[in-house]
Amino acid sequence: MASLGNRAHTNAILEKYGFRFQKKFGQNFLIDEMILEDIIDAANITSDDVVVEIGPGIGTMTQYLCERAGSVLAVEIDTNLIPILSETLAEYDNVEILNEDILKVDLSDYVHAHGDKPLKVVANLPYYITTPIIMGLLESDLPLASITVMVQKEVADRMQEGPGTKDYGALSLAVQYYSKPEIVAIVPKTSFIPQPKVDSAVIRLDIYDKPPVDCENPKLLFQIIRAAFNQRRKTLMNGLNNAGILSMNKEALASIITEMGFPESVRGEQLSLEEFAMLANAVTKRSQKQ
Numbered sequence: 001m002a003s004l005g006n007r008a009h010t011n012a013i014l015e016k017y018g019f020r021f022q023k024k025f026g027q028n029f030l031i032d033e034m035i036l037e038d039i040i041d042a043a044n045i046t047s048d049d050v051v052v053e054i055g056p057g058i059g060t061m062t063q064y065l066c067e068r069a070g071s072v073l074a075v076e077i078d079t080n081l082i083p084i085l086s087e088t089l090a091e092y093d094n095v096e097i098l099n100e101d102i103l104k105v106d107l108s109d110y111v112h113a114h115g116d117k118p119l120k121v122v123a124n125l126p127y128y129i130t131t132p133i134i135m136g137l138l139e140s141d142l143p144l145a146s147i148t149v150m151v152q153k154e155v156a157d158r159m160q161e162g163p164g165t166k167d168y169g170a171l172s173l174a175v176q177y178y179s180k181p182e183i184v185a186i187v188p189k190t191s192f193i194p195q196p197k198v199d200s201a202v203i204r205l206d207i208y209d210k211p212p213v214d215c216e217n218p219k220l221l222f223q224i225i226r227a228a229f230n231q232r233r234k235t236l237m238n239g240l241n242n243a244g245i246l247s248m249n250k251e252a253l254a255s256i257i258t259e260m261g262f263p264e265s266v267r268g269e270q271l272s273l274e275e276f277a278m279l280a281n282a283v284t285k286r287s288q289k290q
């Protein structure tokens, strides 16, 4: 039975193994049973599901996942946690523990071995690599059903933001291109040991079968988005021109922007996902004509 979601049990395990938290791995362990239930409920895990947990720590959430899912792959970078996980997950036969860096590991073999079923990813993410992990998953070829993760509250807000707000950026657009984001819980810093400096949020990304906008060349779309936000204070036109990603001169780009109904001074942060897709399509069309 899941037993680790409280301070006393967690401390007992940490003491037994003489475990020392490693700051470089973003280790903040959850000690709040209610939040654990909330995450598992939000992820909507059933016995048919193939789940990947990133960073199981001592296995607190993994126990809950093992009790609900068909199978669980727990990917943990910290070798010191592996013997602990072997003990805390000993009673479950539907879990595999992988001592790897999630940014380097290829999960396709695991997916094939489980019938190519879309994965449900669940994690209390290490905050130092939240964005690369989310972007890596979204841009991978892995079949994904959903990603339910604990992140810093400010990052969860960023994923949901729309045009014209200061938090709107490349992460918001990528998340909203691939998925429908929904913040499902706000989590106070007191729910972790050691306590992080800021509050957290649980966000679920339901992956679309098909993106909500039509874009002929998604690679170009994301090159444009990155260039637009890399130089946030510059106009969209100068940002794209300086990035050197488009095979056209500034005048041609200016005419595309004005034909879309924007002034030449428009900034990237004013464009919606749909407008970025329109821009990418117009650039593709103009390049084909040349």
Ligand code: SAM
Binding pocket: 025, 026, 027, 028, 029, 030, 031, 054, 055, 056, 057, 058, 059, 060, 061, 075, 076, 077, 078, 081, 100, 101, 102, 103, 123, 124, 125, 126, 127, 129
């Ligand atoms: N899931 C546990 C919990 O909720 O108590 C621990 C969460 S803690 C915020 C993040 C976990 O991710 C730690 O166990 C850490 O060692 C692990 N981690 C950090 N970087 C990682 C990486 N690149 N690949 C896999 N795991 C990583």
